[in-house]
Amino acid sequence: MRTPSDIPRIGGNGPSQRTKIVLGVLAVGALVLLTSLRGIAGFYTDYLWFDSLGFKDVFTGVLGAKVVLACIFVAIAFVLVLVNVVIAGRLAPHSRPAGPEEEVLERYRELLGGRTRLFRVVASFALALFVGVGMSARWQDWVLFTNSQDFGIKDPQFKTDVGFYVFRLPFLTAVLDWAFAVFVLLVLVTVAAHYLNGGIRLQVNGQRVGPQVKAHISVLLGVIALIKMVGYWLQRYELSYSTRGVVNGATYTDVNAQLPALMLLTLISLAAFVLFIVNIWRRGWVLPVLAVSLWAFVALVIGGAYPAFIQRFQVEPSESSKEAPYIRHNIAATRAALGLDNVETKPFDPSGDLTAADLENNAETLRNVRLWDPGTMRTVYQQLQEVQNYYQISDVDVDRYQVDGRVTQMLIGARQLKTEGVPQKSWEAQHLTFTHGYGAVVAPSNSNTANGRPNLLLQDIPLRSGDPLLKIDKPGVYVGEGLDSYVVVNTDRREIDFQDRKNETSFTQYDGADGVGIGSLLRKGAFALRFSDYRPLISGNLRSSSKILYIRDVRERVKTLAPFLSIDADPYPVIIEGRMVYVVDAYTTTSRYPSAQRASTEQLSSNSGLSHSFNYVRNSVKAVVDAYDGTVTMYVVDPTDPLIKAYQQAFPDMFTSAEKVPAELRAHFRYPDDLFRVQTNMWGRYHLSRPDDFYNQSSAWAVAQDPGTAGAPTASFQAVPGTGSAQGQTVAVARQARMEPYYLLMRLPGSDREEFVMLRPFVPVSDDDSKKQLTAFMVAKSDPDEYGKLVNYALPTDKRIDGPALVAATIQADTAVSQLETLLGSQGAGSAVRFGNLIVVPVEKSVLYVRPLFVEAESTNVPLLRKVIISYKDRVVVEDTMQLALTKLFGSSPDLGEGVAPVESGTGTPVPPESPTTPATTDVGALLEQAQKAFDEAQQALTAGDLAGYQRKNEEAKALVRQAADAIAAAPGTSS
Template sequence: MRVPGDIVQRRGDSSKRQVVIVLVVAALVVLILSLRGIAVFYTDYLWFRSINLSVVWRNTLFAKLELAGAFTVGFFVLSLISLTIADKMQTQVPPVDANKDELVARYGQSKERHPRLLRVLASLVAALIVGSGASAQWKSFILFQHSVPFHKVDPQFHMDYSFFVFKLPFLMFLVRWSFLALVIIFILTTGLYYLNGNIRSQGRAPRVSPKVKAHMSVLLALLAIVKAYGYYLQRFQLDTSTSGYVEGAAYTDVHALLPALTLLVFISLGAGVLFVINIRRQGWVLPLIGLGLWAFLSLVLGAIYPAIIQQFVVQPAQGTKELPYIARNIEATRYGMSLENVQTQNYNASQNISGQGIRAYAKTLAGVRLWDASVALPTFDKLQDIRSYYHFNSLAVDDYSIDGTKTPIILGIRQLNSSNLPSQSWVNLHLQYTHGYGAVVAPANKVNSDGNPNFLLANLPPSAQSGAPSLTQPQVYYSLNNPGYVIANSRQPEIDYQVPSGLSVETHYAGSGGVRLSSTLIKAAFALRYGDINILISSLVDTNSRLMLRRDIQVEAQDAAPFLKFGSNPYPVIANGSIYWVQNAYTTTSQLPYGQAADVSNLSPSSGLNAYFNYVRNSVKVVTNAYTGQMTFYVSDPRDPIIRAYEAEFPGVFKPMSQMSQALRSHMRYPEDLFVVQSTMYGKYHVTNASNFYSAGSAWTLSPNPGNGSPSAALSQTVTTNAAGFPVSSQISAMPPLYEQLTLPNSDEPHFGIVEAFVPISQTQVQQNLTAVMVGLSDGGTNQRLVSLVTPSGEQIDGPGLAAARITAQTAISQEISLLDQHGSQVQLGSLMIVPLGQNLMYVRPLYVASTQNQLPEIKQVIVVYGTQVAMEPTLAGALNDIFGVNIPGVQGYNQVAAASQGNGSSTSQSVPVTPVAGEKSSSVISKAANLYLQAQAALKSGNLALYQQDIDAIGALLGVNNSSTSSTTSTTLPG
């Protein structure tokens, strides 16, 4: 016969076994579901170790764990203390009838069995929710720990910028988190008081016991103290206010909101004192007075009073009241956008070069870029892809020394096109077709007789002409938009390229890129990460194989340094026999006192700078080896306090620019995204006088885009669509910046820089006359500088939009374009290049023709605009000859024009404005005659009768040649 106690004990043992089984099964399920996450975590660590950036992985992880752990534990302890006090505080009145409140009854039963379980579980769950989110503040935490002085003081509170950039963001987070944590603890505590009967919803006895009121008063006092500190910090946040005419603490902020916040600090502390006093009094009167006064004065002082000051004091006299704060904003913004040291030069942009005088600019004209990287991409693809599994993702403009001469070039990297392999088998995708091969280089200022690029480095196997950059490591494992993974150095040979006989030239990877699959554990981890069992079981994968998991250089850099922002235009460089990718990385903040937020409306959508910031530095150049994937982070702006803070957190990651090879350093160009932001801001912030800034009469804007592509298109526009895809608004888009080789006024040597044009700000951009030209130069990457060429105020000088309009307004040119743009051919206008010639200005634009069925753009004409004169010829030399009447050695097409001139018995040294070429088309002659006529009219108005007669004689000679060289008489009507 069983003893009842034995039965109870066995039932208890059985129940415990069931609980253990359930817990074990639950743990196994969680483990299985977490296996992939664990694999990703482990393989990420392996990847960081493979690129020698373990310190970034480790310190970032520790920062997140420190924050999550500290805030979770902090909340748990505070909550548990408060709930323990509430649980231990027993009411002195009869308990509530359990039949009338089932929840209270169940809590009472549970408390008898597990007296601590509920408050521990409630605190733990809430702590995990509230505390774990703190890990997202790891960047602010790192900067808070490694604050570096700016040695610049804000004008309102006279504190170093470092407090606002490094300290204030994390302190404000602490305030927000503490307030939220106390509110949640207050709610949990109140709920527990209800469950244990200290707060009752019915009965004659008091609903809330005095001890509960005392406890709540303590929590409310803590909330008041936290809020007071929050008001104190909000005073400093006024330095980034957006309520004034410009950003920063304006008149209303300084004279109304700042005193209000200071007063609210004392009001909050006073409310806290009332809550502390109520700990003894244990009533409702003092808490209600404190809360009511706090809420009322917050509304009046923080919202109503500032609104009255803004409406009735500032608005009627804004131009006077805001001037001191505008001056502060101008100074801070110029510092934040690195516009303090823009070199300003006067630039006449005139048109007074003589025929012989143009020869002095032969070096500049010889370097004029004709090929557009975007337009030439289909040409490079058609002519140099060679195989379907290769393609050019993009082309870059750069300058190289070709046979001892600095030459603008177009450079393309032949990348792997994994979506177009002969077969999409696993072996093909991941083992055999693992990389691209080689590069293609063509001078950007040269065009073959058939209108195609003159390739210096091209073909497979690679062939190089004299002067081409040397390339000894042509395999490209890391490149742009390169998704997925490959396994290099497996037992399967990897294809470099195929020779005409159909045989493949193969290789085995010998570099250090990727993670070595040295163990079954590592293989299994990657198989879990990608859900691909072949990584684990394939006999072609051995312990020397290397899995490359991040082959897109942009993804690789962003994952390796998530604390930096990256530009949208990585570009390749051939140096020391290898291919490298260069990316510009930026440090930014939105906390610079009085700094204006950057206008990013003209940035590429893919730019990492599409964010809110008022301080930016191109602090880092990231150089990635295309063969190994190894990244090197070079500090290009060691004065930047933010990058110095990250250097302190991640020792050994960053290197000085002095350690970069000279071959690489010579190709560090001015970053495009930074230049776009700076140019956009400089349009307003070149004005340093606060009164002039407010009136905006001297403000500039970027020139309207003269448009690339179809010549019939108007100025390029940016169209905004709604969620359904329908256009809701449009505006004329800004001219994109252009990389080109140019010679600045007062300089003899050409530089490779980036160029942008300004026009006056006007409604619907009616004003398109040139006000300035901005140039960004980078001398070896360490000396980035901006130069502003400012045209005379009040003079009409054609901007890019007007120059483009002059092209289409020339009847002869329009007719010829129309003839080319038909019968299966399509005309595309290239970029309008701005060419300074001393104190003179010229525009050059290539004209492409491509088949509408099979795009292969070829340069067929070159258009030159010089003042009111426009010429279009098959070569740049020919167009210059049309305008200036001389042939210029070294310029594209010089040999063709010189030969034609010699064949016609004319001399290139003649001073007549135009030397006609026998057999020219009538449209070209008409264009020349029209330009000469305009010159003659200008000479007549100026009283220069000798020059007027010379131009008229030239017109007569030109028309005489035309009549004698055609079978029928051509009637020509000159404009006028």
């Protein structure tokens, strides 16, 4: 009879070891797949999006660069690790001394059994993946390396073309750093392999490392020495970015101390290589220890302490003379890298007196002085033209249009969809029904209606236009600024095109080119995973022809298509040929321009694409994005830029030549805001050409202080930057805020025609901002024939005039202005008097300062343009219109016209502005004087303890202030 242990068991001995391994691998693979599904869906939908816009080659090109790099470096690492592990196995000793250490290692070998070869391959591949895949992140360096260009300019120290620094050096440095890390890892892996194979013994007497093992490790250490030798050789070029001296770039200590130290370290590394190789035939580790010790000593003393000594005791005592040639190099390189090398400097003497003839010759300049700034106009548009809660006008931008035969500066704001304002919060309402914004609002910046509001030339829902050039045939805004949600079009739910003020609804069906088909189950599932939203997968409203629109923010759209470009913070809408498009300025940048100073970016908004470290920039691309169908065209507007040449070579189908820009669109190109901020900020120092002047900084400039904060903060608008800012942006500044650049349509001094320019004034630099005299102003031209030209107008050092901050203070101190501001703004009268932007207007050989004054009622929160303030030399005048103010200043004024006729809401018919019926300023002044007297008497009564008298006089004063406020609010302005 069999014992129980002898009875056969059903199923044998269970799953084999191989089966368990296979099942484990499958389980791990399934887990990885499940956790990667969203990433896979994102990858797939990205491909569909690029393909839908016609940029599939860009997607595959970037992907191909990443895959090629990963494959190359994984393969190299795999071969290196595997070969060295195999060599370590081949060099294993045949006999091993017994002992506790050997017993542990024997168990390890028994565990591997016959799978040693497989283990080596798998472990080598895993390590190779670990160290090799990361190099795919250097795809941009790889693209530039393989498409490198010459700049045609050589660096001052090594006489090497700048293209080597920008295109080749970054990738070569990255490869060397990777190789050094890989070989350090190889040494560790090889030592571990030799230990496991018995070639290294730590717990035995006598020889612990065999001669063959020592030879193997010595060769690897020798290769590391060679890598360091090449690294030190290339590191010489990195001195061109040194920050040790008074300026960036190679300076005295770098050239005379650090460079010789690097050359010595190069020789020491070569000597170390020789010692490591010689060590193969010698006993012990004396030579390797000597090599490493010598290298460490030289690196620490000669490479570190010696340059610090030279800097401290040779350079600092006579810094200006020692650094002079290197300052000269830095000035030239910085100007070339930041586009400041061709600035035309012209003298501007403001000591002249304006005559009636001067005013007549500059009538168009005076007519186009901007009274409405973008921040104020945005408030007006939001209050009067958003129409429905689900529309928003989040940004207002400056442009120019030809209306009634005259080029006029305009302020344009797109009416976009505000998803959180959609009345129904259902998924269908927010993604299928309410899909887009509607049209735009346009008004000239230089005129107002009879009631103090802007002259709206494009307004309302449905759109009403006062000029055919402002007509929009496809007013749907599917792509705009700040749109971060997706929508699905061509579904069973009708899209609401718009709802007018009477809540009458008009429907539409999207027929644009943008969008990815979402008819198949695969795509629905992919988008459900991408957006973490299951409803696109199960919704019964989607058809086979439905399309999904996503990445709808214009900046994000351009950045996604061209991740190697930096995007300006302020895209702006343009109406041309019946369509509305956004113009997005894009930059090529690098921080690898030799001897150039890093750009100062503290005056940029936090969401600017230039808010990173760079020392070279070009506005090489203007991307044009259709607001309706989302199509993107990238025009190369600076074909001389070597960086954009390289990207054109890498992605030939991505860019369009500037020659193909339609003339109508080119007329709306404007010099970009972010670039001008950087250039003007740097020009304050880099207008100095002589090294001594540059070092002393006694003649340096700073961008003028912001007059909004230079005056009384309670009375100035917290306005959007004068060029029209990106929504929500804040500008970081040092000390007092700096004046924003702004666009003007004007005749420059010495010119014979009006031009669309951007202007920014300068004052002397001072640590405490105490110097506020005007020293210069720079303009950037935007008209097609001279686009991008920078002109600096410098005032004589002995004839400087008050700068914007001083003029703002003078205006603030003016009796009429201070009465209006103080009494109306601080005594609770129900209205607030607020300043607009202070505009510097150069006219012939003089400077006018113009500042509008607005009245805002608490009940409406709509700023109304009521007064125009002009400061000229030591005079300040306040009048209802620009023309009246000029007449009061100079005794006469050119006819500035009535401006452009607005569109009367609801009619679509242009109507002329009303005639002014403003009460005499003296009446208001008399009321304010009486109010001030009553306030004084109330204070005296309070001091005397007469509370009843205090209350009576205080109420009397408030009543007088309200009468003055009502008089001002009822006073219609006129077009200026």
